[in-house]
Amino acid sequence: MSATILLQALLSGMTNGAIYALIAVGLTLVFGVMRVVNFAHGEFLMLAMYGGYLAWAHLGLDPIIAVVLVVPALLALGVGLFETLIRPAMRVPEINQMAVTLGLSLLLQYLALMVFKADNLLIVQDRSTASLWIGPVLLQMPQAIAALAAVLLLIGLYIVLRKTDFGLIMRAVSQSRDGAALSGIDIGRTYRWAMGIGIGTLGVAGPLMASVLYVNPHIGALFTLKAFVIVIVGGMGSFGGVLLGALLVGVAESVAGVLTTASVAAAVPFALLILVMLLRPEGLMPVGGGSRA
Amino acid sequence: MTGINRREALLLGGAAVTAPGLFSLGAQAQGSTLRIGVLVPLTGVHASDGARMLKAHQLAAKMINESGGLKGLGGAKVELVVSDIQSKPEVSRSEAERLISRENVSALTGAWASATTIPAAQVSDRNRTPFMITSAVTDAITEQGLKYVFRTAVKAKWFGKYVADFMDTMKKNGMTIDKVALATEDGPAGQAVHANYSSVMPGRGYPIIADETFRTGSPDFSTVATKLRTSGATAILSVAYADDSTVLLRALAAQSFRPLYIGFGGAHVNQTVAASGKPAERTFGVVEWAPDLKKPASEAFVKAFAEAYPGEVPLSNQAQAFAATYALALAADAAASTDRTKIRDALRTLRITDGPASLLPAPELYFDEQGQSPATCVVVQVIDGKFVTVWPDAVAAQPPAPLQG
Secondary structure, three states, X not given: OOHHHHHHHHHHHHHHHHHHHHHHHHHHHHHHHHOOOOOOHHHHHHHHHHHHHXXXXXXXXXXXXXXXXXXXXXXXXXXXXXXXXXHHHOOOOHHHHHHHHHHHHHHHHHHXXXXXXXXXXXXXXXXXXXXXXXXXXXXXXXXXXXXXXXXXXXXXXXXXHHHOHHHHHHHHHXXXXXXXXXXXXXXXXXXXXXXXXXXXXXXXXXXXXXXXXXXXXXXXXXXXXXXXXXXXHXXXXXXXXXXXXXXHHHHHHHHHHHHXXXXXXXXXXXXXXXXXXXXXXXOOOOOOOOOOO | OHHHHHHHHHHHHHHHHHHHHHHHHHHHHOOOOEEEEEEEOOOOOOHHHHHHXXXXXXXXXXXXXXXXXXXXXXXXXXXXXXXXXXOOHHHHHHHHHHHHHOOOOOEEEEOOXXXXXXXXXXXXXXOOOOEEEOOOOOHHHHXXXXXXXXXXXXXXXXXXXXXXXXXHHHHHOOOOOOOEEEEEXXXXXXXXXXXXXXXXXXXXXXXXXXXXXXXXXXXXXHHHHHHHHHOOOOEEEEEOOHHHHHXXXXXHHHOOOOOEEEEEHHHHOOHHHHOOOOOOOOOEEEEOOOOOOOOHHHHHHHHHHHHHOOOOOOOXXXXXXXXXXXXXXXXXXXXXXXXXXXXXXXHHXXXXXXXHHHOOXXXXXXXXXXXXXXXXXXXXXXXXXXXXXXXXXXXXXXXXXXXXO
């Protein structure tokens, strides 16, 4: 095995990692603020991908521009999800919440199957096969665009959460719901926005991923499990943890694919998950600096 | 309520007991009916495949009946006894038993996947009932000395030979093919073909210099593509589902690496792959039948299919199901009997060179002493976004187009 291939695996792994982070960040935001585990996260990604496809196929919009339309749509879906299903579900035990989001995930898959049928849909552009060469290795253009968008989105979210009053409120609710309520923060409103933004981030990921891959009703499932691994490895609710976890998962599976077989490489993220759960159950970058109580 | 239901049930039961007797009396008076049991998965994971297969079986029966039935049996009609095997091997076994013992069918056909076909084959052989297999490719089915089992499909291990034959033709046409790379998915289908290619290719002068496996549903193929490109291979043989085919072909195109590319089977020869545009253009696929085959029976089948099911273009396995149903009817016709063993004996001597049943690419349809037909494959190429049959010459719609177009 040559150095070129290893270098390529590293670069591809980092690109994939950035894309995984783009998908997982909404999941960790929702969990961090609301303590709700959303198993339907991947299905909202699937809907966002269909959004990107439809904008390209029927309106002739470039997926990068489609993001401007799909983000508000997903944000509205997130708020709607909170008001209809999650708000009532927050008053019942956590296991019931999981059942609700799991049920929603299956429902959305079958609805998509009815509306869009099972066949793959593709966004075909000149850019689909373009590439950026960096010395002997390369980045495929659609992947590079998605990874760049991931970095920009993460920086944007970081600034919002760290530097604005809105972010301060989010962090306050995340640290102590009762404390925040006592300080006069409207918890319901904060939750609504957390869910809206958590799902809304998929509006960026969806159209860009649709141009990297293909769209079908089951594509969300390809990413849901990986997103959960990333969130748990990084530390549930942790922002920096998502980036670290995603890069780790992306690079580990890519390099393992070069060093061993595809079947082994597919198991690597889960082996990583087990290791982290055994050695650092709170995750690599837990919320609150990692001091165990 | 219960009383009525019971009475109804009794009535229905009585009818069920007496009706077959009445029916067969009537049938004998005007020449008997040929009852063929059709094992198809209409529910479960293979439901969509089963529904497609059934359409082809039904079209064959309809065409036979509309053209006057079976002459050798006094104009007898073909009657299909359809059974849903639920995509499950154990249901396939019990339904085969039921069709043979209760429904009194003269022959069976079906049963989609190898996993659901093998148990039904054992049941039919034990019960001395001919079973015409449509689409299962596992080698062993026609290598175990079963006396009542026949197959229209290709053996899995023949694919490597056809692909090598095709590459020989391309070499003769001036293309350089010296080193081969394999790119296969890590599931059972991918690995079965992988084993076949690995054993055949080196002996045919095509050494395998790179061997990549990947997971179905991989989000990124750039590293696999880099390994294929840097291996120095002049041909890539892949086994992948349509999703991964698209992503792999894009990754290869992004690296401007466009060698001879041959995808495998119906999973690759799928319009969504051709729709990916430039990356798929001029790539090849090996498959058991294609709708543009230049053969009168094949063209007639496509036309009849479009009339019976408007807007639908048949796929390779549907052509096999059509030929299977026809072959059973022709054997009963030749035997002038609905007796199971007489039909079996007639299948052994049947030789079909023309007529609707000759739609498969092999010049002749017959069954050797193991029940295997001399089925062949065709090679299709994506030309202007469509799959076109380009090999073998005898049935090709046009010759192969150059790789760079």
